Amino acid sequence: MDSKYEVVIGLEVHVQLTTNTKIFCGCSKDFGQEPNSQTCPVCLGLPGALPVLNKQVVEYAIKTGLATNHSITPRSIFARKNYFYPDLPKGYQISQFELPICQHGWLDIETEESGKKRIGITRIHMEEDAGKLIHTDGNSSAVDLNRACTPLLEIVSEPDMRSAEEAIAYLKQLHQIVTYLGVCDGNMEEGSFRCDANVSIRPWGQEEFGTRAELKNLNSFRFIKQAIEYEVERQIDVIEDGGKVVQETRLFDPDSGVTRSMRGKEEAHDYRYFPDPDLVPLVVSEDWVERVRAELPELPAAKIRRYSEQLGLSEYDAGVISAERPTADYFDALVTLYPNAKICANWVMGEVSRALNENAIAIADCPVTPELLAGVLGRIEDNTISGKIAKTVFEEIWSSGGSKTADQVIEEKGLKQVSDTGAIEAILNEIIAANQGQFEELKGGKDKLMGFFVGQVMKASKGKANPAMVNELMQKKLAE
Ligand code: ADP
Ligand code: MG
Ligand code: ZN
Numbered sequence: 001m002d003s004k005y006e007v008v009i010g011l012e013v014h015v016q017l018t019t020n021t022k023i024f025c026g027c028s029k030d031f032g033q034e035p036n037s038q039t040c041p042v043c044l045g046l047p048g049a050l051p052v053l054n055k056q057v058v059e060y061a062i063k064t065g066l067a068t069n070h071s072i073t074p075r076s077i078f079a080r081k082n083y084f085y086p087d088l089p090k091g092y093q094i095s096q097f098e099l100p101i102c103q104h105g106w107l108d109i110e111t112e113e114s115g116k117k118r119i120g121i122t123r124i125h126m127e128e129d130a131g132k133l134i135h136t137d138g139n140s141s142a143v144d145l146n147r148a149c150t151p152l153l154e155i156v157s158e159p160d161m162r163s164a165e166e167a168i169a170y171l172k173q174l175h176q177i178v179t180y181l182g183v184c185d186g187n188m189e190e191g192s193f194r195c196d197a198n199v200s201i202r203p204w205g206q207e208e209f210g211t212r213a214e215l216k217n218l219n220s221f222r223f224i225k226q227a228i229e230y231e232v233e234r235q236i237d238v239i240e241d242g243g244k245v246v247q248e249t250r251l252f253d254p255d256s257g258v259t260r261s262m263r264g265k266e267e268a269h270d271y272r273y274f275p276d277p278d279l280v281p282l283v284v285s286e287d288w289v290e291r292v293r294a295e296l297p298e299l300p301a302a303k304i305r306r307y308s309e310q311l312g313l314s315e316y317d318a319g320v321i322s323a324e325r326p327t328a329d330y331f332d333a334l335v336t337l338y339p340n341a342k343i344c345a346n347w348v349m350g351e352v353s354r355a356l357n358e359n360a361i362a363i364a365d366c367p368v369t370p371e372l373l374a375g376v377l378g379r380i381e382d383n384t385i386s387g388k389i390a391k392t393v394f395e396e397i398w399s400s401g402g403s404k405t406a407d408q409v410i411e412e413k414g415l416k417q418v419s420d421t422g423a424i425e426a427i428l429n430e431i432i433a434a435n436q437g438q439f440e441e442l443k444g445g446k447d448k449l450m451g452f453f454v455g456q457v458m459k460a461s462k463g464k465a466n467p468a469m470v471n472e473l474m475q476k477k478l479a480e
Protein backbone atom coordinates (compact mmCIF):
# COMPACT_ATOMS: atom_id res chain seq x y z
CA MET A 1 0.00 0.00 0.00
CA ASP A 2 1.25 3.49 -0.91
CA SER A 3 2.63 5.10 2.21
CA LYS A 4 1.82 8.64 1.05
CA TYR A 5 -1.79 8.20 2.08
CA GLU A 6 -3.63 7.32 5.23
CA VAL A 7 -6.69 5.09 4.89
CA VAL A 8 -9.93 6.03 6.71
CA ILE A 9 -12.76 3.52 7.13
CA GLY A 10 -16.19 3.76 8.76
CA LEU A 11 -18.56 0.80 8.76
CA GLU A 12 -22.34 0.51 8.68
CA VAL A 13 -23.47 -2.94 9.76
CA HIS A 14 -26.98 -4.27 9.32
CA VAL A 15 -27.90 -6.97 11.78
CA GLN A 16 -31.03 -9.01 11.14
CA LEU A 17 -32.66 -9.94 14.43
CA THR A 18 -33.72 -13.43 15.46
CA THR A 19 -37.19 -12.43 16.66
CA ASN A 20 -40.05 -14.74 15.70
CA THR A 21 -42.03 -11.97 14.08
CA LYS A 22 -41.44 -8.78 12.08
CA ILE A 23 -40.79 -5.36 13.59
CA PHE A 24 -44.22 -3.74 13.05
CA CYS A 25 -46.60 -6.69 12.49
CA GLY A 26 -47.13 -10.27 13.62
CA CYS A 27 -45.93 -11.96 10.41
CA SER A 28 -43.30 -14.68 10.66
CA LYS A 29 -39.90 -13.82 9.19
CA ASP A 30 -38.80 -17.33 8.20
CA PHE A 31 -36.21 -17.38 5.46
CA GLY A 32 -36.88 -19.27 2.22
CA GLN A 33 -40.70 -19.47 2.28
CA GLU A 34 -43.07 -19.22 -0.72
CA PRO A 35 -42.86 -15.59 -2.02
CA ASN A 36 -45.35 -13.21 -0.39
CA SER A 37 -46.68 -15.94 1.93
CA GLN A 38 -45.38 -14.14 5.07
CA THR A 39 -47.25 -10.89 4.62
CA CYS A 40 -50.18 -8.86 5.95
CA PRO A 41 -51.64 -5.38 5.28
CA VAL A 42 -48.95 -3.74 7.44
CA CYS A 43 -45.88 -5.17 5.73
CA LEU A 44 -47.56 -4.93 2.32
CA GLY A 45 -47.90 -1.21 3.00
CA LEU A 46 -51.65 -1.15 2.34
CA PRO A 47 -53.29 2.22 3.00
CA GLY A 48 -54.65 2.62 6.51
CA ALA A 49 -52.69 -0.26 8.05
CA LEU A 50 -50.89 0.85 11.21
CA PRO A 51 -47.52 -0.37 12.54
CA VAL A 52 -47.25 -1.75 16.07
CA LEU A 53 -43.73 -1.94 17.49
CA ASN A 54 -42.41 -5.42 18.46
CA LYS A 55 -41.14 -5.18 22.06
CA GLN A 56 -38.59 -7.93 21.50
CA VAL A 57 -36.86 -5.78 18.90
CA VAL A 58 -36.43 -3.00 21.45
CA GLU A 59 -35.12 -5.47 24.00
CA TYR A 60 -32.57 -6.81 21.48
CA ALA A 61 -31.51 -3.28 20.56
CA ILE A 62 -30.92 -2.42 24.23
CA LYS A 63 -28.96 -5.65 24.71
CA THR A 64 -26.75 -4.97 21.72
CA GLY A 65 -26.29 -1.35 22.77
CA LEU A 66 -25.21 -2.27 26.29
CA ALA A 67 -22.86 -5.00 25.06
CA THR A 68 -21.13 -2.40 22.88
CA ASN A 69 -20.91 0.30 25.57
CA HIS A 70 -23.67 2.62 24.37
CA SER A 71 -25.95 4.88 26.36
CA ILE A 72 -29.59 4.04 25.85
CA THR A 73 -31.74 6.95 24.74
CA PRO A 74 -34.62 7.39 27.23
CA ARG A 75 -36.99 8.71 24.57
CA SER A 76 -36.20 7.78 20.96
CA ILE A 77 -38.12 8.54 17.79
CA PHE A 78 -39.02 6.58 14.66
CA ALA A 79 -38.63 8.45 11.41
CA ARG A 80 -39.64 7.93 7.80
CA LYS A 81 -36.84 7.69 5.27
CA ASN A 82 -38.48 8.51 1.97
CA TYR A 83 -37.42 7.00 -1.32
CA PHE A 84 -39.03 5.14 -4.16
CA TYR A 85 -38.12 1.61 -5.08
CA PRO A 86 -40.38 -1.32 -6.07
CA ASP A 87 -39.31 -3.39 -3.06
CA LEU A 88 -40.57 -0.68 -0.67
CA PRO A 89 -44.36 -0.60 -0.94
CA LYS A 90 -44.99 2.33 1.43
CA GLY A 91 -42.56 4.62 -0.40
CA TYR A 92 -40.67 5.10 2.83
CA GLN A 93 -38.71 2.96 5.25
CA ILE A 94 -39.44 3.26 8.96
CA SER A 95 -36.08 3.89 10.61
CA GLN A 96 -34.65 6.17 13.28
CA PHE A 97 -32.83 9.38 12.48
CA GLU A 98 -32.24 12.15 14.98
CA LEU A 99 -32.86 10.18 18.16
CA PRO A 100 -31.73 6.56 17.73
CA ILE A 101 -32.15 4.06 20.58
CA CYS A 102 -28.40 3.72 21.31
CA GLN A 103 -25.70 6.40 21.16
CA HIS A 104 -21.97 6.82 21.74
CA GLY A 105 -20.67 3.27 22.03
CA TRP A 106 -17.28 1.72 21.40
CA LEU A 107 -15.38 -1.55 21.00
CA ASP A 108 -11.74 -2.29 21.72
CA ILE A 109 -10.01 -4.18 18.95
CA GLU A 110 -6.54 -5.62 18.63
CA THR A 111 -4.51 -6.11 15.47
CA GLU A 112 -0.96 -7.20 14.81
CA GLU A 113 -0.24 -3.96 12.96
CA SER A 114 -1.54 -1.40 15.43
CA GLY A 115 -2.04 -3.27 18.71
CA LYS A 116 -4.98 -2.38 20.96
CA LYS A 117 -7.27 0.39 19.79
CA ARG A 118 -10.70 1.78 20.64
CA ILE A 119 -13.19 2.16 17.78
CA GLY A 120 -16.05 4.59 18.38
CA ILE A 121 -19.60 3.60 17.47
CA THR A 122 -21.79 6.56 16.64
CA ARG A 123 -25.17 4.93 17.03
CA ILE A 124 -27.42 1.91 16.76
CA HIS A 125 -30.89 2.35 15.38
CA MET A 126 -33.82 0.06 14.65
CA GLU A 127 -35.39 -0.15 11.22
CA GLU A 128 -37.38 -2.36 8.89
CA ASP A 129 -35.86 -4.22 5.95
CA ALA A 130 -37.23 -3.84 2.43
CA GLY A 131 -38.59 -6.65 0.25
CA LYS A 132 -36.67 -8.44 -2.47
CA LEU A 133 -36.76 -8.12 -6.24
CA ILE A 134 -36.48 -11.30 -8.26
CA HIS A 135 -35.33 -10.69 -11.81
CA THR A 136 -37.11 -13.52 -13.61
CA ASP A 137 -36.16 -12.87 -17.24
CA GLY A 138 -34.88 -10.06 -19.42
CA ASN A 139 -38.12 -8.10 -19.37
CA SER A 140 -39.72 -8.35 -15.95
CA SER A 141 -39.04 -8.51 -12.26
CA ALA A 142 -41.10 -9.99 -9.48
CA VAL A 143 -41.45 -8.59 -5.96
CA ASP A 144 -41.29 -10.79 -2.87
CA LEU A 145 -42.33 -8.94 0.28
CA ASN A 146 -41.60 -11.73 2.77
CA ARG A 147 -38.54 -9.82 3.93
CA ALA A 148 -40.34 -6.46 4.11
CA CYS A 149 -40.62 -5.30 7.71
CA THR A 150 -37.97 -7.73 8.96
CA PRO A 151 -36.32 -6.16 12.03
CA LEU A 152 -32.82 -4.78 11.59
CA LEU A 153 -30.34 -2.98 13.76
CA GLU A 154 -28.03 -0.62 11.94
CA ILE A 155 -24.75 -0.14 13.77
CA VAL A 156 -22.79 2.87 12.52
CA SER A 157 -19.14 3.24 13.46
CA GLU A 158 -17.07 6.39 13.61
CA PRO A 159 -14.52 6.72 10.80
CA ASP A 160 -11.90 5.36 13.22
CA MET A 161 -10.39 2.44 11.32
CA ARG A 162 -7.15 2.88 9.43
CA SER A 163 -6.72 -0.41 7.55
CA ALA A 164 -8.67 -3.36 6.19
CA GLU A 165 -7.17 -5.40 9.03
CA GLU A 166 -8.68 -3.08 11.65
CA ALA A 167 -12.04 -3.14 9.87
CA ILE A 168 -12.07 -6.94 9.91
CA ALA A 169 -11.06 -7.07 13.59
CA TYR A 170 -13.93 -4.71 14.44
CA LEU A 171 -16.45 -6.66 12.35
CA LYS A 172 -15.42 -10.03 13.71
CA GLN A 173 -15.84 -8.78 17.23
CA LEU A 174 -19.22 -7.26 16.50
CA HIS A 175 -20.30 -10.49 14.79
CA GLN A 176 -19.16 -12.48 17.81
CA ILE A 177 -21.06 -10.20 20.20
CA VAL A 178 -24.40 -10.31 18.38
CA THR A 179 -24.22 -14.08 18.03
CA TYR A 180 -23.23 -14.48 21.71
CA LEU A 181 -26.22 -12.36 22.65
CA GLY A 182 -28.38 -14.53 20.39
CA VAL A 183 -29.95 -11.46 18.77
CA CYS A 184 -28.62 -12.49 15.33
CA ASP A 185 -27.83 -15.86 13.74
CA GLY A 186 -24.72 -14.32 12.15
CA ASN A 187 -25.28 -15.98 8.76
CA MET A 188 -23.47 -13.65 6.36
CA GLU A 189 -24.34 -15.57 3.21
CA GLU A 190 -28.04 -15.27 3.91
CA GLY A 191 -27.54 -11.61 4.72
CA SER A 192 -28.27 -11.76 8.45
CA PHE A 193 -25.09 -9.77 9.12
CA ARG A 194 -24.14 -7.40 6.32
CA CYS A 195 -21.78 -4.51 6.06
CA ASP A 196 -21.29 -1.38 3.98
CA ALA A 197 -17.75 -0.06 4.10
CA ASN A 198 -17.07 3.66 3.71
CA VAL A 199 -13.54 4.17 2.48
CA SER A 200 -11.48 7.30 1.88
CA ILE A 201 -7.83 8.27 1.81
CA ARG A 202 -5.96 11.44 2.75
CA PRO A 203 -2.33 12.52 2.64
CA TRP A 204 -0.59 11.80 5.94
CA GLY A 205 -0.88 14.71 8.33
CA GLN A 206 -3.98 16.16 6.68
CA GLU A 207 -6.68 16.78 9.26
CA GLU A 208 -9.64 16.87 6.89
CA PHE A 209 -11.12 13.59 5.64
CA GLY A 210 -11.01 12.73 1.97
CA THR A 211 -14.15 12.03 -0.06
CA ARG A 212 -15.48 8.57 0.63
CA ALA A 213 -16.92 5.80 -1.48
CA GLU A 214 -19.46 3.48 0.07
CA LEU A 215 -18.91 -0.20 -0.79
CA LYS A 216 -21.88 -2.54 -0.86
CA ASN A 217 -22.52 -6.23 -1.41
CA LEU A 218 -19.92 -7.48 1.03
CA ASN A 219 -21.14 -10.79 2.38
CA SER A 220 -17.99 -12.36 3.76
CA PHE A 221 -15.01 -11.17 5.79
CA ARG A 222 -12.74 -12.11 2.91
CA PHE A 223 -14.70 -10.01 0.40
CA ILE A 224 -14.74 -7.05 2.79
CA LYS A 225 -10.97 -7.16 3.04
CA GLN A 226 -10.53 -7.58 -0.73
CA ALA A 227 -12.99 -4.78 -1.51
CA ILE A 228 -11.36 -2.30 0.89
CA GLU A 229 -7.88 -3.08 -0.39
CA TYR A 230 -8.96 -2.76 -4.01
CA GLU A 231 -10.80 0.48 -3.28
CA VAL A 232 -7.81 2.06 -1.54
CA GLU A 233 -5.60 1.29 -4.55
CA ARG A 234 -8.23 2.67 -6.89
CA GLN A 235 -8.53 5.95 -4.99
CA ILE A 236 -4.75 6.34 -4.85
CA ASP A 237 -4.59 5.87 -8.63
CA VAL A 238 -7.35 8.44 -9.18
CA ILE A 239 -5.56 11.04 -7.06
CA GLU A 240 -2.09 10.28 -8.42
CA ASP A 241 -3.49 10.76 -11.92
CA GLY A 242 -4.60 14.24 -10.92
CA GLY A 243 -8.27 13.28 -10.55
CA LYS A 244 -10.76 13.56 -7.70
CA VAL A 245 -12.55 10.80 -5.81
CA VAL A 246 -16.30 11.28 -6.15
CA GLN A 247 -18.75 10.46 -3.40
CA GLU A 248 -20.67 7.45 -4.64
CA THR A 249 -21.96 3.99 -3.88
CA ARG A 250 -19.87 1.20 -5.38
CA LEU A 251 -20.64 -2.47 -5.73
CA PHE A 252 -18.02 -5.13 -5.06
CA ASP A 253 -17.84 -7.89 -7.64
CA PRO A 254 -16.43 -11.01 -5.96
CA ASP A 255 -15.68 -12.70 -9.30
CA SER A 256 -13.33 -10.02 -10.57
CA GLY A 257 -12.36 -8.60 -7.16
CA VAL A 258 -13.07 -5.00 -8.25
CA THR A 259 -15.57 -2.35 -7.12
CA ARG A 260 -17.80 -0.65 -9.71
CA SER A 261 -19.77 2.56 -9.51
CA MET A 262 -23.44 1.87 -8.83
CA ARG A 263 -24.92 5.30 -8.23
CA GLY A 264 -24.09 8.75 -6.92
CA LYS A 265 -24.38 8.92 -3.17
CA GLU A 266 -27.51 10.45 -1.67
CA GLU A 267 -27.19 12.89 1.22
CA ALA A 268 -29.37 12.57 4.30
CA HIS A 269 -31.46 15.58 3.22
CA ASP A 270 -32.43 13.76 0.02
CA TYR A 271 -34.46 11.35 2.11
CA ARG A 272 -36.73 14.02 3.62
CA TYR A 273 -36.60 12.34 7.03
CA PHE A 274 -39.43 13.25 9.37
CA PRO A 275 -40.88 11.70 12.54
CA ASP A 276 -43.34 8.92 11.77
CA PRO A 277 -46.77 10.14 12.92
CA ASP A 278 -48.02 6.52 13.15
CA LEU A 279 -45.60 5.62 15.95
CA VAL A 280 -45.42 7.29 19.35
CA PRO A 281 -41.99 8.14 20.80
CA LEU A 282 -40.36 5.09 22.36
CA VAL A 283 -39.79 5.52 26.09
CA VAL A 284 -37.27 3.15 27.69
CA SER A 285 -37.18 3.31 31.48
CA GLU A 286 -34.00 3.03 33.47
CA ASP A 287 -35.43 -0.08 35.16
CA TRP A 288 -35.79 -1.77 31.84
CA VAL A 289 -32.22 -0.94 30.87
CA GLU A 290 -30.89 -2.22 34.19
CA ARG A 291 -32.87 -5.45 33.93
CA VAL A 292 -31.43 -6.11 30.46
CA ARG A 293 -27.94 -5.24 31.71
CA ALA A 294 -28.26 -7.74 34.55
CA GLU A 295 -29.24 -10.48 32.09
CA LEU A 296 -26.33 -9.96 29.68
CA PRO A 297 -24.26 -13.12 29.22
CA GLU A 298 -20.52 -13.09 29.81
CA LEU A 299 -19.14 -11.68 26.55
CA PRO A 300 -16.11 -12.96 24.61
CA ALA A 301 -13.67 -10.28 25.82
CA ALA A 302 -14.54 -11.04 29.46
CA LYS A 303 -14.29 -14.77 28.82
CA ILE A 304 -10.84 -14.45 27.29
CA ARG A 305 -9.72 -12.45 30.32
CA ARG A 306 -11.17 -14.98 32.77
CA TYR A 307 -9.76 -18.00 30.90
CA SER A 308 -6.27 -16.58 30.75
CA GLU A 309 -6.07 -14.73 34.06
CA GLN A 310 -8.04 -17.03 36.33
CA LEU A 311 -7.87 -20.41 34.64
CA GLY A 312 -4.32 -20.05 33.35
CA LEU A 313 -5.02 -20.83 29.69
CA SER A 314 -2.80 -19.32 27.04
CA GLU A 315 -4.23 -16.28 25.19
CA TYR A 316 -4.39 -18.46 22.10
CA ASP A 317 -6.39 -21.26 23.74
CA ALA A 318 -8.66 -18.73 25.47
CA GLY A 319 -9.35 -17.14 22.08
CA VAL A 320 -10.14 -20.43 20.35
CA ILE A 321 -12.47 -21.63 23.09
CA SER A 322 -14.36 -18.37 23.42
CA ALA A 323 -14.66 -17.79 19.67
CA GLU A 324 -18.15 -19.24 19.54
CA ARG A 325 -20.57 -19.30 22.40
CA PRO A 326 -21.59 -22.99 22.17
CA THR A 327 -17.93 -24.01 22.48
CA ALA A 328 -17.45 -21.71 25.47
CA ASP A 329 -20.64 -23.08 27.04
CA TYR A 330 -19.37 -26.65 26.63
CA PHE A 331 -15.99 -25.76 28.08
CA ASP A 332 -17.54 -23.85 31.00
CA ALA A 333 -19.72 -26.85 31.86
CA LEU A 334 -16.77 -29.24 31.57
CA VAL A 335 -14.42 -27.19 33.71
CA THR A 336 -16.96 -26.95 36.53
CA LEU A 337 -17.13 -30.75 36.59
CA TYR A 338 -13.44 -31.36 36.09
CA PRO A 339 -11.51 -28.33 37.32
CA ASN A 340 -8.28 -28.72 35.39
CA ALA A 341 -8.71 -26.04 32.73
CA LYS A 342 -5.65 -26.92 30.67
CA ILE A 343 -6.68 -30.58 30.31
CA CYS A 344 -10.28 -29.57 29.55
CA ALA A 345 -9.08 -27.10 26.90
CA ASN A 346 -6.87 -29.73 25.28
CA TRP A 347 -9.76 -32.15 25.01
CA VAL A 348 -12.20 -29.57 23.69
CA MET A 349 -9.73 -28.34 21.06
CA GLY A 350 -8.46 -31.88 20.38
CA GLU A 351 -10.66 -34.98 20.49
CA VAL A 352 -13.98 -33.19 20.81
CA SER A 353 -13.49 -30.79 17.91
CA ARG A 354 -11.91 -33.49 15.74
CA ALA A 355 -14.89 -35.80 16.23
CA LEU A 356 -17.36 -32.96 15.67
CA ASN A 357 -15.63 -31.96 12.43
CA GLU A 358 -15.43 -35.51 11.12
CA ASN A 359 -19.12 -36.04 11.77
CA ALA A 360 -20.23 -32.50 10.86
CA ILE A 361 -21.99 -32.08 14.20
CA ALA A 362 -22.38 -28.86 16.19
CA ILE A 363 -20.91 -28.88 19.68
CA ALA A 364 -24.33 -28.20 21.19
CA ASP A 365 -25.33 -31.66 19.86
CA CYS A 366 -22.14 -33.45 20.90
CA PRO A 367 -23.10 -36.97 22.03
CA VAL A 368 -20.26 -36.93 24.54
CA THR A 369 -21.69 -34.31 26.87
CA PRO A 370 -19.51 -32.37 29.33
CA GLU A 371 -20.76 -34.77 32.04
CA LEU A 372 -19.67 -37.84 30.07
CA LEU A 373 -16.32 -36.32 29.15
CA ALA A 374 -15.68 -35.31 32.77
CA GLY A 375 -16.22 -38.99 33.59
CA VAL A 376 -13.46 -39.99 31.16
CA LEU A 377 -11.06 -37.38 32.55
CA GLY A 378 -11.73 -38.55 36.08
CA ARG A 379 -10.69 -42.10 35.13
CA ILE A 380 -7.40 -40.82 33.69
CA GLU A 381 -6.80 -38.85 36.83
CA ASP A 382 -7.32 -41.84 39.14
CA ASN A 383 -5.16 -44.05 36.91
CA THR A 384 -7.98 -46.36 35.87
CA ILE A 385 -7.05 -45.72 32.24
CA SER A 386 -4.16 -44.12 30.38
CA GLY A 387 -4.53 -40.99 28.28
CA LYS A 388 -4.28 -43.14 25.19
CA ILE A 389 -7.00 -45.58 26.19
CA ALA A 390 -9.12 -42.58 27.14
CA LYS A 391 -9.39 -41.77 23.44
CA THR A 392 -10.80 -45.24 22.83
CA VAL A 393 -13.25 -44.74 25.68
CA PHE A 394 -14.26 -41.38 24.18
CA GLU A 395 -14.85 -43.05 20.79
CA GLU A 396 -16.99 -45.75 22.38
CA ILE A 397 -19.13 -43.24 24.26
CA TRP A 398 -19.48 -41.29 21.02
CA SER A 399 -20.64 -44.33 19.02
CA SER A 400 -23.10 -45.26 21.75
CA GLY A 401 -24.67 -41.87 21.08
CA GLY A 402 -23.90 -40.85 24.63
CA SER A 403 -25.91 -43.67 26.16
CA LYS A 404 -22.87 -45.19 27.92
CA THR A 405 -20.68 -43.71 30.62
CA ALA A 406 -16.91 -44.01 30.81
CA ASP A 407 -17.23 -46.57 33.58
CA GLN A 408 -19.59 -48.74 31.56
CA VAL A 409 -17.30 -48.67 28.52
CA ILE A 410 -14.20 -49.45 30.59
CA GLU A 411 -16.00 -52.35 32.24
CA GLU A 412 -17.57 -53.80 29.07
CA LYS A 413 -14.45 -53.55 26.94
CA GLY A 414 -12.05 -54.52 29.72
CA LEU A 415 -10.02 -51.38 29.25
CA LYS A 416 -8.92 -50.99 32.80
CA GLN A 417 -5.28 -50.08 33.08
CA VAL A 418 -3.01 -52.77 34.49
CA SER A 419 -1.40 -51.22 37.55
CA ASP A 420 -0.68 -54.51 39.18
CA THR A 421 3.13 -54.68 39.56
CA GLY A 422 3.20 -58.47 39.38
CA ALA A 423 1.30 -58.62 36.09
CA ILE A 424 3.42 -55.93 34.46
CA GLU A 425 6.64 -57.47 35.71
CA ALA A 426 5.64 -60.84 34.23
CA ILE A 427 5.16 -59.26 30.82
CA LEU A 428 8.40 -57.35 31.18
CA ASN A 429 10.37 -60.47 32.05
CA GLU A 430 9.06 -62.23 28.95
CA ILE A 431 10.05 -59.35 26.75
CA ILE A 432 13.51 -59.07 28.25
CA ALA A 433 14.02 -62.80 27.79
CA ALA A 434 12.99 -62.58 24.14
CA ASN A 435 15.28 -59.58 23.53
CA GLN A 436 18.31 -60.36 25.64
CA GLY A 437 20.75 -58.75 23.20
CA GLN A 438 18.98 -55.41 23.19
CA PHE A 439 18.61 -55.49 26.94
CA GLU A 440 22.37 -55.82 27.35
CA GLU A 441 22.92 -52.92 24.94
CA LEU A 442 20.49 -50.82 26.94
CA LYS A 443 22.32 -51.67 30.09
CA GLY A 444 25.54 -50.72 28.35
CA GLY A 445 24.20 -47.21 27.83
CA LYS A 446 22.20 -47.31 24.58
CA ASP A 447 19.35 -45.28 26.11
CA LYS A 448 17.39 -45.14 22.88
CA LEU A 449 16.34 -48.75 23.50
CA MET A 450 14.30 -47.72 26.52
CA GLY A 451 11.46 -46.65 24.23
CA PHE A 452 11.59 -49.99 22.48
CA PHE A 453 11.06 -51.96 25.69
CA VAL A 454 8.29 -49.72 27.01
CA GLY A 455 6.64 -49.92 23.61
CA GLN A 456 6.79 -53.72 23.62
CA VAL A 457 5.17 -53.92 27.04
CA MET A 458 2.42 -51.53 26.01
CA LYS A 459 1.83 -53.59 22.88
CA ALA A 460 1.76 -56.89 24.74
CA SER A 461 -0.72 -55.42 27.24
CA LYS A 462 -2.86 -53.93 24.43
CA GLY A 463 -2.11 -50.46 25.73
CA LYS A 464 -3.42 -51.20 29.18
CA ALA A 465 -0.21 -51.29 31.18
CA ASN A 466 0.26 -48.21 33.32
CA PRO A 467 3.10 -46.46 31.43
CA ALA A 468 4.53 -44.79 34.53
CA MET A 469 4.75 -48.16 36.21
CA VAL A 470 6.39 -49.79 33.19
CA ASN A 471 9.06 -47.12 33.27
CA GLU A 472 9.63 -47.54 36.94
CA LEU A 473 9.99 -51.34 36.66
CA MET A 474 12.41 -50.99 33.75
CA GLN A 475 14.59 -48.72 35.86
CA LYS A 476 14.55 -51.30 38.58
CA LYS A 477 15.56 -54.08 36.18
CA LEU A 478 18.42 -52.01 34.83
CA ALA A 479 19.70 -51.35 38.30
CA GLU A 480 19.68 -55.05 39.23
P1 ADP B 1 -24.76 7.79 5.32
O1 ADP B 1 -25.82 7.33 6.24
O2 ADP B 1 -25.23 8.76 4.28
O3 ADP B 1 -24.02 6.67 4.67
P2 ADP B 1 -23.16 8.83 7.59
O4 ADP B 1 -22.71 10.22 7.81
O5 ADP B 1 -24.13 8.27 8.53
O6 ADP B 1 -23.67 8.70 6.10
O7 ADP B 1 -21.85 7.95 7.60
C1 ADP B 1 -21.85 6.64 7.27
C2 ADP B 1 -20.52 6.01 7.61
O8 ADP B 1 -19.48 6.60 6.87
C3 ADP B 1 -20.11 6.10 9.06
O9 ADP B 1 -19.71 4.82 9.47
C4 ADP B 1 -18.95 7.05 9.05
O10 ADP B 1 -18.00 6.70 10.03
C5 ADP B 1 -18.37 6.83 7.69
N1 ADP B 1 -17.65 7.98 7.14
C6 ADP B 1 -18.04 9.26 7.11
N2 ADP B 1 -17.12 10.01 6.48
C7 ADP B 1 -16.11 9.19 6.09
C8 ADP B 1 -14.89 9.37 5.36
N3 ADP B 1 -14.52 10.55 4.90
N4 ADP B 1 -14.14 8.28 5.14
C9 ADP B 1 -14.51 7.08 5.56
N5 ADP B 1 -15.64 6.85 6.24
C10 ADP B 1 -16.45 7.89 6.50
MG1 MG C 1 -24.78 4.70 4.43
ZN1 ZN D 1 -46.96 -8.44 8.15
